[in-house]
Amino acid sequence: NAGVTQTPKFRILKIGQSMTLQCTQDMNHNYMYWYRQDPGMGLKLIYYSVGAGITDKGEVPNGYNVSRSTTEDFPLRLELAAPSQTSVYFCASLGGGSEQYFGPGTRLTVT
Amino acid sequence: QQQVKQSPQSLIVQKGGISIINCAYENTAFDYFPWYQQFPGKGPALLIAIRPDVSEKKEGRFTISFNKSAKQFSLHIMDSQPGDSATYFCAATGNQGGKLIFGQGTELSVKP
Numbered sequence: 013n014a015g016v017t018q019t020p021k022f023r024i025l026k027i028g029q030s031m032t033l034q035c036t037q038d039m040n041h042n043y044m045y046w047y048r049q050d051p052g053m054g055l056k057l058i059y060y061s062v063g064a065g066i067t068d069k070g071e072v073p074n075g076y077n078v079s080r081s082t083t084e085d086f087p088l089r090l091e092l093a094a095p096s097q098t099s100v101y102f103c104a105s106l107g108g109g110s111e112q113y114f115g116p117g118t119r120l121t122v123t
Numbered sequence: 124q125q126q127v128k129q130s131p132q133s134l135i136v137q138k139g140g141i142s143i144i145n146c147a148y149e150n151t152a153f154d155y156f157p158w159y160q161q162f163p164g165k166g167p168a169l170l171i172a173i174r175p176d177v178s179e180k181k182e183g184r185f186t187i188s189f190n191k192s193a194k195q196f197s198l199h200i201m202d203s204q205p206g207d208s209a210t211y212f213c214a215a216t217g218n219q220g221g222k223l224i225f226g227q228g229t230e231l232s233v234k235p
Contacts, residue, residue, distance in 0.1 A: 054225035114166030
């Protein structure tokens with residue numbers, strides 16, 4: 013069981029560029045989440061999904077998009093990168109219990 | 124009403140001492156209160172959690188104290204060790220798709 017995996021680990025983007033952050037889980041969890049972590053701010057929910065084909069906005073969705081075509085994958089898309097999107101991004105999944113399992117994160121810098 | 128406020132922002136404790144981190148919430152619909160531990164360069168991992176039907180939960184050196192009337196809960200780390208040095212986040216959820224509301228985090232440093 014690899015758990016929740018994220019790629020890439022690090023990325024530097026120029027303003028206006030686009031990219032997709034990948035997230036995969038092998039625990040057959042229905043619920044998946046994307047958070048961003050900024051210093052002193054905790055983790056903020058960007059988008060979440062309760063199952064394949066179903067997504068919904070979290071607290072800070074502007075500038076991001078998601079899709080959930082399979083149970084395993086939940087990619088996060090940045091269309092026009094802005095410096096305000098410099099952050100560490102975490103993907104998480106939730107199974108039948110209450111514990112969310114987090115991936116190792118993607119550190120993104122937009123310059 | 125969705126906020127979870129956490130304090131202190133940083134904490135320095137001597138080895139063997141007690142570390143105490145506090146959180147307060149406003150939404151009375153919250154019914155699950157986990158604490159996550161995060162080491163540098165890693166994702167958060169569940170440390171311990173409590174539901175509001177009990178006032179205390181202990182797992183090894185880690186204890187959650189919960190005060191429903193005050194809408195506060197705290198993490199106590201007994202006999203703190205240098206290996207406990209990490210960032211700790213409290214969180215809360217009200218069963219709305221499992222969405223967690225996180226506190227701001229506390230950076231704990233345990234000095235040998």
